[in-house]
Amino acid sequence: MELSPDDPRPVYLQVAAALRDGIGSGKYRPGSRLPSGRKLAKEFDIALMTAQSALRVLREEGAVISHQGRGVFVRDPSMSPASAKEANPVSLSLSQELEAIRGELRRVNDRLARLEAQADGSGEVSR
Incomplete structure (x- = not known):
């Protein structure tokens, strides 16, 4: 050119x-x-x-x-610029990975709450 x-x-x-x-x-x-x-x-x-x-x-x-x-x-x-960006496989993969991390954090948080309840002897989980 x-x-x-x-x-x-x-x-x-x-x-x-x-x-x-x-x-x-x-x-x-x-x-x-x-x-x-x-x-x-x-x-x-x-x-x-x-x-x-x-x-x-x-x-x-x-x-x-x-x-x-x-x-x-x-x-x-x-496609709109916003939807084109969302359709990007890298963005999609990152969204899925972030959701998996959030789920794992919820499980860890629940387990921590149970362990804290056992440690204080009440056996009751407070939220």
Whole structure:
């Protein structure tokens, strides 16, 4: 992809437009990962900050969703940004793990209450 020196838009907006065109043409399909900021910087021969600004524009438009440490992904246009984030397998896995931890904490809390009741001799569990 090349940038036009005659284009009056800032470079980061030109890059955002090129990526948007790639999304629209199907080059980048919903759920697919966009090139990293470093790859975009190299591909367009621009600064890393310029590439990151282009990705930020797409994020603000809701065209993409970024996941820290994983990358920037094309959002399915039929999904809202919030539901797309919830459908992310990593988020789903973390939610399930958190629920398992909460259940285990409830069991530990119940056991601790029983042990405390035995220790004070009353045998009665207070809550």
